[in-house]
Amino acid sequence: MDVGPLIAAGRECEILEAGPGRVVRRSRDGRDLEREAAAMRHARRHGFPAPEVFDADGPDILMERVDGPSLMEEMVRAPQEAHRRVRLLATLLRDLAGVRAPGWLQAAPGCPGNRLLHLDLHPANVILTADGPKVVDWANAARGAAGADVACTWLLLATTPAGRPLDERRTTWLAAFLEDAGAEAARPYLPAMADRRRADRNVTDEEKAGITAFLTENAQP
Numbered sequence: 457m458d459v460g461p462l463i464a465a466g467r468e469c470e471i472l473e474a475g476p477g478r479v480v481r482r483s484r485d486g487r488d489l490e491r492e493a494a495a496m497r498h499a500r501r502h503g504f505p506a507p508e509v510f511d512a513d514g515p516d517i518l519m520e521r522v523d524g525p526s527l528m529e530e531m532v533r534a535p536q537e538a539h540r541r542v543r544l545l546a547t548l549l550r551d552l553a554g555v556r557a558p559g560w561l562q563a564a565p566g567c568p569g570n571r572l573l574h575l576d577l578h579p580a581n582v583i584l585t586a587d588g589p590k591v592v593d594w595a596n597a598a599r600g601a602a603g604a605d606v607a608c609t610w611l612l613l614a615t616t617p618a619g620r621p622l623d624e625r626r627t628t629w630l631a632a633f634l635e636d637a638g639a640e641a642a643r644p645y646l647p648a649m650a651d652r653r654r655a656d657r658n659v660t661d662e663e664k665a666g667i668t669a670f671l672t673e674n675a676q677p
């Protein structure tokens with residue numbers, strides 16, 4: 457696909473300009489993103505706010521450009537408000553739990569169920585646009601139990617460093633998230649989510665140690 461300048465560079469993908477109001481998400485290693493694009497289309501068709509997909513071709517997805525700060529940027533900008541802002545993640549997870557997964561979507565190991573899961577729904581993947589929040593980065597989309605997606609977000613919020621002002625208030629905003637999202641339905645899936653995360657080559661040894669400690673504290677009620 458014809459693309460313009462780079463907008464954002466991730467570890468697995470880059471986001472490139474592709475004409476007015478459009479971007480291309482391109483996998484760095486040439487990996488086919490057509491299944492990811494189909495998961496986004498499915499989410500959107502069922503009323504969940506994923507960017508609109510215009511085309512998918514091998515390693516490229518041509519999609520709607522979504523403009524605005526991420527939820528993460530907003531939480532960093534105003535840490536004293538983070539406990540209010542983070543509740544949006546719980547709302548998005550609840551809405552997503554209402555969407556049944558397409559039969560062709562890969563099953564999330566250890567989390568049997570028929571819901572559409574994002575499995576990376578953290579504050580940097582939520583863009584706050586004038587038209588409401590939009591959820592990007594569907595690379596991990598899978599089929600499974602809704603509680604697994606809550607467990608995934610819980611684990612990410614609890615174990616990913618967010619910078620000092622936010623880290624200092626983590627207990628408060630994490631509690632607000634769990635109050636809305638529901639810890640008990642998610643708890644059984646924490647071990648499976650921890651395994652996934654520790655197998656990710658982008659996760660540092662320090663984070664892996666943090667995940668293990670988190671699991672010891674939280675996997676049992």
Ligand SMILES: Nc1ncnc2c1ncn2[C@@H]1O[C@H](COP(=O)(O)OP(=O)(O)O)[C@@H](O)[C@H]1O
Pocket residue numbers: 463464465466467468469471479481507519520521522523526580581592593594595
């Ligand atoms: N459709 C889009 N429009 C505008 N910016 C986007 C879009 N999709 C992603 N981005 C930006 O690019 C960043 C990286 O994209 P993302 O899909 O999250 O990939 P990854 O986190 O795997 O690198 C996002 O955090 C966001 O800032």
Ligand SMILES: [Mg+2]
Pocket residue numbers: 466580581592593
């Ligand atoms: Mg991302």
